Amino acid sequence: MYLTHSALALPWIAHMLYMRYTNRQISYVQWVREYNNTLRGSIATIDAFATHGSKMVIKGPGRTGGPLDFLATSMAIVTIILTISGFSWFTSLSLTTPADLTAIYNCSTFFAAAFSVPILKEKLGWISILAVALSIAGTFTIAYGDTTADHSSESDPAIGGSRLLGNVIACVGAVAFGLYEVLFKKWACSNRPESQESSLPLTLAASALTGFYTFGVLWIFLIIFHILGIETFSFPSAYAWLWLVIAVLSGVIGITLLVVLVIWTDPVFGSMANVLSVFFVALADWLVWDLTPSLATYIGGGCIFVAFGMLSYDTLGEKKD
Secondary structure (H helix, E strand, O other): OHHHHHHHHHHHHHHHHHHHHHOOOOOHHHHHHHHHHHHHHHHHOOHHHHHHHHHHOOOOOOOOOOHHHHHHHHHHHHHHHHHHHHHHHHHHHOOOOHHHHHHHHOOHHHHHHHHHHHHHOOOOOHHHHHHHHHHHHHHHHHHHHOOOOOOOOOOOHHHHHOHHHHHHHHHHHHHHHHHHHHHHHHHHOOOOOOOOHHHHHHHHHHHHHHHHHHHHHHHHHHHHHHHHOOOOOOOOOHHHHHHHHHHHHHHHHHHHHHHHHHHHOOHHHHHHHHHHHHHHHHHHHHHHHOOOOOHHHHHHHHHHHHHHHHHHHHHHHHHHO
16 A cells, blocks of 8 residues: 555656656746746645645745645645555455455445535536446445355354454545545636646545555554564565555556546546456456356346446436537
8 A cells, every 4th residue: 555655646747757758949947937836836726725725724924825835735635545545445354354344445436426416516426426336336236246256154253253344444445546536626726727638637636645645654654563563564575666666556547537537527427447357357367267157247247337327327318518
């Protein structure tokens, strides 16, 4: 989790290098000044900054909090929520079954919808509500109807004894992830972008802040856990590093594309797209591990795809109108 969340700064760094390369004809100081002004201007168009920006920034005597102060403060809160979600995932992974964890975590779509109403003042139509319910039903069908996996706790009594606790922790993580998506939309989305592409600098900068915060703070807890023996850390082998790099890059690409989709559409649609991974994981098991998908996998996957189509029609059709 520490490596993946810290690496969320990489897309922003890559974007900055690309922008600098394409604008290499101007001086570095001028380029930084123009980027800074552009970023400040984008933050200033966020409704939350105009209405609650001054309340969210801790200011010294005679100092007024600006757009960058608002972004830094809001993303610190978002980082805490994302960390709770990630920590809940890895904690519950050792306590409950993979089926329970998959089903519960993908209920974050429901929580994203629930938080969108009071926080973003969104009105969910009956098509969106039905799509969310259908996607959750599809997830549970894949998680518990797949006969290729052992969903009982008989093979490991320790998991069975901690299953309820693991499910509760997983539920906390699902709630936190749904809240993460909604707050990212509220605090990092310009309400008057000239185009979708013009929103990328702000989106990537906001996501990068969560990476920098994670990298700069969480290592302290890793050392404490190691000293106290709660979790012992050791330097991995070259082979382990290879898979760590693959896992981290995959996670970074997935989370970054998710927040971009959340900014371009809404948290419910972005979360629904994330649920599609459940079906593709089952297909990956088939291709890599030769685990033939069961009928439940196809039925659940069909439900998820139908739900995604319904939500696409409702969300994108409404934006087009």
